[in-house]
Amino acid sequence: MTEGVALAGIEFAAGLIDGMLDAVWLIDAANLRVVAANAAAGALMGADASSLCGREIVELCATPEDLFFWGEAASGLTQEIESETWLRRFDGITIPVKRRISRVSMGPAHDLFVVVLHDSSERRRVEDELEERIEELAATLESTADGVLVTDIAGNIRSFNQTFAALWGLPPELLRRRDDDAIMDAMARAVTDPSAYMHRVAANEDTEVREVVDTVTLLSGRVLQRVMLPQMSHGRVVGRVHSYRDISERLEAIHRIETLSSTDALTGLPNRRVLADRVDFSIAMAQREGTPFALLFANLDRFKHVNDTLGHEFGDRVLMEVAERLKACLRQVDTVTRLGGDEFVMLVHQADALGAESAARRILEAMHRPFTHGGMSFVVTCSLGIVLYPRDGAGLDELVRRADDAMQEVKSAGRASYRFHRSCEVPGQDGGPRSRLRLDNAMRQALVEGHFRLHYQPQVDMNTGKVLGAEALIRWHDPELGNISPGEFIPVAEQSGFIVPIGDWVLRQAVHQAAQWYRQGRGLVVSINVSAVQFHRAGFVDRVASALHAAGLPAGMLELELTESILIQDAQEALLRLQALSDLGVKLAIDDFGTGYSSLGYLKRFPIDRLKIDRSFVRGLPGDESDVGIVNAIVNLGRALHLEIVAEGVETEDQRQFLMRTGCEQYQGFLFAPALDSRSFEAKLDPENPPAGL
Ligand SMILES: Nc1nc2c(ncn2[C@@H]2O[C@H](COP(=O)(O)OP(=O)(O)OP(=O)(O)O)[C@@H](O)[C@H]2O)c(=O)[nH]1
Structure with missing residues (x-):
């Protein structure tokens, strides 16, 4: 082919490419020039396009790939290529x-x-921006x-x-596989209620454009909040975006705040706020259905x-245990x-006086179980005040205040018991309440002016009818107030502490009388009642010893009557004191046995000589089955522990006959004689030879 023909071919091709939008170069395959x-x-x-002509292609190549291609092309090893590459412009800028590149034949031995x-x-x-x-x-x-x-x-x-993946605890291996079914399955297995969860998911699939917010609880205990939003494209729903947020901590915090504002931090019991709500509810119920309810106010004794x-730490533990009991x-249903x-209030639903009383008894019983500390055990008793709705108040504040008053009465009377509101009122002769202050003042004056007396109730041998002893009982006749019963003034004296001087007076007086009888050869044991305040007072044992010494009375002719609650309070100290009294030779009796929190444990440990059966169990004899059972049990217990039994009241x-058959050894009561002044007492002993003046 001539050069002219070739040139004509190139010109033709150049004409063809001239109008093309893409940039086109024609390269002579023989010399690789443009x-x-x-x-x-x-x-x-x-x-200018013309300035490109004649240049070697390698001049225009910017990348090693191009150089390599043209090298291969020159050797005829490669013909074409199509790829992304870079081009360096004449101004030095490189552009993508x-x-x-393709090889075309322009005729024999002339390729472009x-x-x-x-x-x-x-x-x-x-693309880069995207x-x-x-x-x-x-x-x-x-x-x-959030998890998305x-x-x-x-x-x-x-x-x-x-x-x-982390929120749902999905294994990395599962994620790597991108197995949708396996992932969905693992999610369903991670929730607490898979079937409800699947049901919800299926329902959401049907929700076209709505936002859905719900929560999912996982087996791990975590709670996830799920927000599902439809994903839109050109006004169409093309998918869904589910975002999951772990709200466990937030829920926990809300729960904690709610709990803190309604519970007592130490015991976990509800607080006064909750009590107010529940009392409101009970009042509404009571008004609608006419059912009363009770509030019991408890305060621990000597906490x-x-x-x-x-x-204090151990005190806290006691408070927690008390809450449980x-x-x-x-x-x-109660609260x-x-x-x-150390104050607790109990709301007893649908309870009348009987129901409230039996709850109070259960509580006192439960408190009787000892607490232990470092191998030592002791009892913490409580005092309870009881009010009834609607009788004692119209709302929470009034009810609580009155229950508190009743509880205070129990404290004054020696603690470890319960009392209903109203019983705190001390009825006067005019039927109205006599103020405690007035009584307290009058008592102090009565002691100074000698208005107190001791009366003696004979204690009789059940079989022989012989008088073996006497219980000394205090009497008060006030010139202004008239006769005031010990049931009225002793609680007031206990509360004010004046019981201590009164108790001392009784001790000295009774010992003095017993010594007189002793010298007369009567051999009567005289018993006196000892209050808790008096017993726990420092120096009590010394005072007993000095009274005996002063009167010259053998200790065995004096008996101290103690209530069960005295023994339970501070049992360790009580034991030491009782031991000291017993060592002195004084006799010890438990008064009103059966009405407190009788525990075989203390009966065995304490040096007790006698049990006195409370009059409330004697009253129903011999007809009342439960009284019969209780009295039998007390007598058997006394026998087993080698204790003498005395029945009161x-x-x-019939009562005497029954008690004798049961094995009770002594009794006192109106059947033989009421409490008598000492002269009448002596007359009763010697009917043949009454003292002068009777
Ligand atoms: N450990 C402990 N003690 C407390 C707590 N709150 C109050 N106390 C104590 O409880 C005692 C309550 O005493 P009071 O009820 O006034 O008197 P008490 O010693 O129980 O005597 P009485 O009630 O008269 O039988 C006080 O010594 C308080 O310091 C508590 O959260 N933990």
Whole structure:
């Protein structure tokens, strides 16, 4: 082929490419030089198209890949290529291009390479921007505290973040596999109620455009809040975005705040706020259905002593244990609250006086179980005040105040018992209440002016009818107030502490009388009642010893009557004191046996000589079955422990007969004689030889 023919071919080809939009170069395959370039190629390179002609192709190549291609092409090893590459313009700027090279034959032994270049700068820019946006989005997704799961409209997983996997505890292996069914299955297995969960998920799939918010509880105990939003594209729902947030801590905090504002931190019992709500509810019920309810106000006895001797921490443990015991004494519907300190209030639903009383008895019984500390056991008793709605008040404040008053009465009377409101009123002769202050003043005056007397009630041998002893009982006739019964003034004296001088007076007086009888050869044991305040007072044993010494009375002719509650309070100290009295030779009896918290434990440990059966058990004899049972049990117990038994309040021959058959050894009561002044007492002993003046 001649050169002219070849040139004509090139010109023809140059004409063809000139109008093309893409940049095109024609390269002579023989020498790899540019033989033609269109205007678009000039524009791409930033030069006139004609200035490209004649240049060696390697001059225009920017990448090793191109150099390699042209090297291969020169050797005839390769013919074409299509790829993305870079082009360096004449101004030195490198631009991305899509480049296709193909070899065309222009005739025998004359081939051209046609190089078509498409500037992909704009596409690259858009792609880069898109990639950047996607990376930004992915980073945002990962940095959010929420777990995000994106599904398409069919429920297939499109993407999720690491938080999602972590919240649901999905194994990495499962995530790597991207097995949608396995992931969904693992999610269903992680919730507490899989079937309800699946049901909800299926219902949500049907929800086209609505936002759905709900919570999911996982088996791990965590609670996730789920917000599901439809993903829209061109106004159509194309998928769903589920975001999960762990709200366990928030729920826990809310719960804690609610609990704190309604419960006592130490015992976990509800507080006064809850009590107010429940009392309101009970009042509404009571008004609608006419059912009364009771409030019991409990205060631990001498709790300060527990704190002072065993430490505040142990005191706290006692309070917690008390809370448990109180709860166990009531029904589930009832409410036990701690008002603070050592004060508890119980709401007993649908309870009348009987129901309230039996709850109070259960509580006292429960408190009788000893607490242990470092191998030592001791009892913490409590005092209870009881009020009834509607009888004692119209609302919580009034009821609590009155229950507190009644509880204070119990404290004054020696503690470890219960009392209903109203019983605290001390009826005067005019039927109205006589103020405690007035009584207290009058008592002090009575002691100075000698208005107190001792009367003696004979204690008789059941079999022989012989008088073996006497119980000394205090009497008060006030010139202004008239006769005042010990039941009225002793509680007032106990509360004010004046019981101590009164008790001392009784002790000295009784010992003096017993010594007289002793010298007369009567051999009568005289008993006196000892109050808790008096017994626990320091120096009590010394005072007894000195009274005996002063009167010259053998200790065995004096008996001290103690209530069960005295023994239970501070049992360790009580034991030491009783031991000292017993060593002195004084006799010890338990008064009103059976009405307190009788425990075989203390009967065995304490040096007791006699039990006195309370009159309340004697009253029903011999007809009342439960009284019969109780009296039998007490007599058998006394026999087993080698204790003498004395029955109080024996008024009929039937009662005496029954007691004698049971094995009770002594009795006292109206059947033989009421309490008598000493002269009448002596007359009763010697009917043949009454003292002068009778
Ligand atoms: N350990 C402990 N003690 C408390 C708490 N709150 C109050 N106390 C103590 O409980 C005692 C309550 O004493 P009071 O009821 O006034 O008197 P008491 O010693 O029980 O004597 P009486 O009630 O007259 O039988 C005080 O010593 C308080 O310091 C508590 O949360 N923990």
